[in-house]
Amino acid sequence: MTSLSYEFLKGFWKENPVLVLLLGMCPTLAVTSSAANGLGMGLATAFVLVGSNIVVSVISGIVPKKIRIPCYIVVIATFVTVVQLLMEAYAPPSLNNALGIFIPLIVVNCIVLGRAEAFASKNGVLRSMLDGLGMGCGFTLALVALGCVREFLTGGSLFDIKIITPWEFDFMLPSSAPGAFVILGCFLAAMNYLNMRKAVKSGKVYNPPEGFDCRHCSLCNLDKD
């Protein structure tokens, strides 16, 4: 059994949902055109993750195996609807406008269902909560980092504050979807490079982590249960 702090901290680097697990690409690429959008999306997803992980770990003892996926989806959808209502009521209008359509789509974000199915349904409440919190924070950090780089390359600004004042005309590429792919690719390359260097220093060979891709999820093997 791994320690509680590991369950929390793994989401930041070792099993970062965006940069290692490569889950939830739709919101990652779509909303990170500015750092503030990334932060809003990340926090909303983190809230849903923590809530759904707690509830799923509580009910996983009694949910019939045959219908566990629909049950989890209903739980997740409930949390997402609550987030959407709360954002409409209290979030700044500009953020609400920018995120608009992507908030309901958190329901189908692989991170949320992935953590519910792969972790929360097999672990206790406390561990699941920490896992959700760590994954949510890791997701938020990755989104903010991507958003910062994209926003800066677009117009020399960060969080809507212009850092380089003479930069008058925005670049199109970093703020559009193709640029998002390019920058995400650079992030992944940097991440792999750092991990590899670390492994070589300690005298090991670095292999991309096994079981961190879609194979950890048993959705494809439903009929074999």
Add this chain to the structure above:
Amino acid sequence: MNLKKTENIIVLGIFLGIIGALSAGIMAYFAELTRKPIAEMQMSRTNKALKELLPDFDNQPSQDTITVKSNDEQKYPVKFYVAKKGAKVVGLAGEAYTMKGYGGELVAMAGLALDGRIRTVIITKQNETPGLGTVVTSRKYVTTIFNILGIGKKIDTSKLPPNPILDQFDGHAADKSDSWAQPWKVRKDGGNVNFVTGATVSSRAVTEVVFRIASTYMANKNEILNKFEGASTEKPSANSSRSNKQ
């Protein structure tokens, strides 16, 4: 009976039904809880826009409204908010939409003087391409690092941020004496309105919707003004409830 391993379809159905009912209850609770704040949020957004578009007023323009059909084939509804000082109408704001934006719906509000001259145009709802279409539609203060540190030029927050495309409508009216030929068109289509290269569709949509507001006001000027001019403070709310039926 082991619930976890059951394959009885009726048990499964009932279980799923209970989960669904529980979550529906939670959602209903939150929907009720947030109904008022959401309505207030929308109200404050409209009021903020109206404050930017209208001259000084002492009534509630969001209550004193009239909706008329637009003066073209589409017959879109155009909503006018009326600003009054005392019993006198001092200005109006028109709100209209078009579906011809690059991202579909585009809603604009324009402040109008009583003679139909446009004072200011803002876009309240749009779906344009970020970085291209939004150049046409957005008014945004550029906050620089120097503003945060308190050195350099101060931002004048009493005025709206400039936008060369939206600002060019200021002072124009949809009547024959105006220097622009009717209907207003972008230069690419042989009109007088400047547009942004690469965002022609958005420019066209903005031009269309602003002209819709201006021309609808000109066509219905007397009807609108008669409805509100000289009326006491209680009467307009009765008027607005009638006009809201549309």
